[in-house]
Amino acid sequence: MSTEPVSTPAGPSTTEPRGLPADRFMDREEGWLRFNQRVLELAEDKDIPLLERARFLSIFSSNLDEFFMVRVAGLKRRLATGLSVASSSGHHPRDLLERISEFTHDLVLRQTACFQNSVAPALREVGIRIVRWNDLDAAEREYLHGYFRRSIYPLVTPFAVDSAHPFPYISGRSLNLAVTVRDPRDERRMFARVKVPGSLPRFIELSTKGGGRFVPVEDIIAAHLPQLFEGMEVVDHHAFRVTRNSDLEVDEDETDDLVTSLENELLRRRFGPLVRLEVEEDISDDTLAILAEELGAEEEEIYRVPGPLNLAGLAQIADLDRPELHYTPMVPVEPRALTSGDLFATIREREVLVHHPYESFATTTERFLALAAGDPKVVAIKQTLYRTSGDSPIVESLIEAAREGKEVVVLVEIKARFDEQNNIQWARKLEHAGCHVVYGVVGLKTHCKLSMVIRKDDDGLLRRYCHVGTGNYNPSTARIYEDFGLFSASSEVGEDVSDLFNSLTGFSRKKHYRRLLVAPAALREGLLQQISVETDNALKGEPAHIRIKVNSLVDEEIIDALYRASQAGVSVDLWVRGSCVLRAGVPGLSDNIRVRSILGRFLEHSRIFVFANGWRPQVWIGSADLMPRNLDRRVEALVRISDGEQCRRLIGLMDLAMSDDTSSWRLQPDGIWDRVTHAPDGQPLVDLQDSLRGDRHLRVVEGG
Known part of the structure; x- marks a missing residue:
């Protein structure tokens, strides 16, 4: 998350x-x-x-x-x-x-x-017990003595602090011990820091009693401090942890090599300024004073925690x-539309909408690219990658396609926060395999989720098969992130995706597309226009309803437009997983706006936009949240759903989420979120994710 x-x-x-x-x-x-x-x-x-x-x-x-x-x-x-x-x-x-x-x-x-x-x-x-050192019996301590000698002692380095040894650098998110020792020869007290090696498990399992008992790793190190400071008396020790500024700053206009500049900035990330100091609740005043002074921590930045930390x-x-x-295991199913026949023939016949993780990512998106890689009729593949997993079958399919002589163009967004290093490594692997790798547009992050396969079909025509998604091409997160993807061989979608890829890899100022809304050129304008249509329709007494599902709602211009729509009488239903700065249900301001949030087993990640548009609903899915960064500083894409049944399916999902019979958090006018899980009579409300797991349309199989 x-x-x-x-x-x-x-x-x-x-x-x-x-x-x-x-x-x-x-x-x-x-x-x-x-x-x-x-x-x-x-x-x-x-x-x-x-x-x-x-x-x-x-x-x-x-x-x-x-x-x-x-x-x-x-x-x-x-x-x-x-x-x-x-x-x-x-x-x-x-x-x-x-x-x-x-x-x-x-x-x-x-x-x-x-x-x-x-x-x-x-x-x-x-x-299952998480026990501290003082809770262990003699046999368990003996086991951990051996574990320390074998697996911890070689990794640990104590750092003294004195006139010859300045206070050591404390890396962000590392767990440490602040240790005070006394020299028995002259009674002089000294301070030292011991870093808990990041390669060690957070908790060490005891095997002396059949498992199920875990000890925080810092407790084991603390118990063996006399071995690290031999000849000294250990006076006290306390765990602490530092959080640092880890946002990257790369001036793309001033660098000739974005990858190299980003790698250098990643090295500097470890040395960012302190923003939080976590300490154990019982830390001594003297030790805390040393840490606060050496680290430059102000009082409001210090967090005393009963422990264990992290x-x-x-x-x-x-x-x-x-x-x-x-949770009860769930086996995703293959959508009915894709259970038989040739995948490309199916997509050519009709567009297919898939809903992960209820419907399988492996047998849809991964399969789409795997088949394309090995299909002699496929001549080219174009792909965006924002985040992917360490063992990505999708990357392997792209590499295989390049080795088969197909033209493969991959846009790798190396500025994806906290995945920068991984993406640089994947980009180089793709380049070595013969793929054409592009790093996006200067000044923008490329966040849209697009895949395009160009295939020479049996009729002799070159045809574009496209996938437009709401989530990353990441097989690992696809099992726990809720997302949608649209497969299409529509000429309109194909031309749009081609045009957008040309903008990403070359020079283009294209603004308007056929079935796509693209940021930063026109997405904000397009959404505001559709909100305005609903506002005008409400004033004319025509059906007016806005339904939006996003991860974050913080864009002020969009929110003001929603306020005006509410004041005009438009019913506004907002499903927001994360941050929301809009005030819902405020008399005279947002009387007609309802905001719900649903969290649970799966991370609600898809973005859906539904506008009543009189009697002809406009339904969009895509990658964009309602934030200034998404609308103004990223390349994002929404695709309009044209199939009536698919539109009804998405509208039905939105209505289920907003129903008073569905369990959810509900935003109050004062900004407080109230969780409502039971009806007034005490009966549990519908769990949306459980409902979708049991949807007969999906044929979800339990077990496994």
């Missing part, structure tokens, strides 16, 4: 749009924190399988790391550079940082309470092979 890049919003307008109040936006950062609060509420939910609750605790921690590395870091950078104008909510960056600190401290304490008072005791009841490591526990403690 990822965070957003930093932008510098303009200050509040001195002239507000007519009929719209100045306080109509919430803080973007608070909106994101409330999203992560919803993740925490899943961890607190005792109706969710136990190991999945542990996984949600892990996701909460990972999300919070990225939030500090990017969003908080951005606010601090704005203060440091003097760009400290107020946000659209009216808050100065310094005020925002104080609000963030207060909110986050409360959330972290709530997470710790969830782990210590609920999840950990429940794990103990089923034979609960993102609970992912290791969540992966345990205990089927009864996980």
Whole structure:
């Protein structure tokens, strides 16, 4: 689950749009924190399988790391550079940082309470224990003595701090021990730092009693500090952890080699300024004072945690092979349209809409490219890659196609945050195989999800077979991310995708397409135009309804248009997974706007836009969220769904999500999200994801 890049919003307008109040936006950062609060509420939910609750605790921690590395870091950078104008909510960056600190401290304490008072005791009841060193018996300690000698001691390096040894650099997200030792010869106290090697598991499993008992790795190192500081007396030790600014800054206009510049910037990422210091709750005042001074941590940046630190490591526990403690297994199915006959013939006959992970990614998208790679009738493949997995079959298919002599063009977005290094490696592998690799458009990230296969069919015609998706070409995340993909051999879609690839690989200022809406040239304009149509229709008494599903809703111009639509009488249904700064249900402002959020087993990732358009619905799917970065600083693509049954299917999904009979979080006018899981009579509401798993249209198979 990822965070957003930093932008510098303009200050509040001195002239507000007519009929719209100045306080109509919430803080973007608070909106994101409330999203992560919803993740925490899943961890607190005792109706969710136990190991999945542990996984949600892990996701909460990972999300919070990225939030500090990017969003908080951005606010601090704005203060440091003097760009400290107020946000659209009216808050100065310094005020925002104080609000963030207060909110986050409360959330972290709530997470710790969830782990210590609920999840950990429940794990103990089923034979899974996370135990500290003092809880171990003699046999277990003896086992760990041997483990330390074999597997930890060779990796650990103590760093002393004195006049000859300056305070060592503490890398971001590393777990460390702050150690105070005393020299028995002169009673002099000294400070040292021991880094917990990142190659070690977060928790070490004990094998002396049949498994199921885990010890935090820092406890094992702490118990053996006398071996690291032989001849010294260990006075105390405390775990701590640093989060640093990890946003990259590359001036693409000033570099001749984007890849090399990005690699250099990745090296500097490890040395970014501190944005958070996490320490154990019982840390001594003297040790904390040393850390705060040496690291430059201010009071609001210090987080005292009961421990253990870094609960993102609970992912290791969540992966345990205990089927009864996980969600019921689900086997994705192959869409009926693709169960028989030739894949290309099927797509040529009619467009196919697939819904992952309910419908198989492997037998649809992966198969599409694998067949293209080996098909002698295929002459070329064009592909965008934003994020992919380390063992991607899609990349292997592209390599195979190039080796078969096909023309293969791959646009690899090497600026995909936190995947930069992986994408550079894949790009070079593709280049070595003979693929033409392009790194996108200067000044923009290429986020659209496109694949095009050019095939000379039996009728002698060259035909374009396209896939336009809402999610990444990543087989790993496709099993847990909810996304849509459209396969099409339509000439309109083929010409659009060809034109867009030409824009990405060459020079083009094309703005308008046939069935695509493309950012940054025309997507914002197109969405505003469709919202305006609904507004005009409502004023004329015609059907007017807007339904939108996105990951984030923070773009002020779009939100203002939705406010005006609501004031005109348009029914506006918004399904937002993450950050939302729109205020819903405010009298006179957004009476007709409802906002829902659904989190669960699968990460809701698709983007859907539905406009009533009188009696002729316009339905779009694609890659774009409603954020300035997506509309103005990225290449994004939405494709219009033309098949009536597919439109009805997507509209039905939106209506199910917004139904009062469906379990969801519901945004209140004050910005609070209320989770509603049961009807007034106590009956559980419909779980949308479970409903789709059992949809007879999908023929989802349980078991396995």
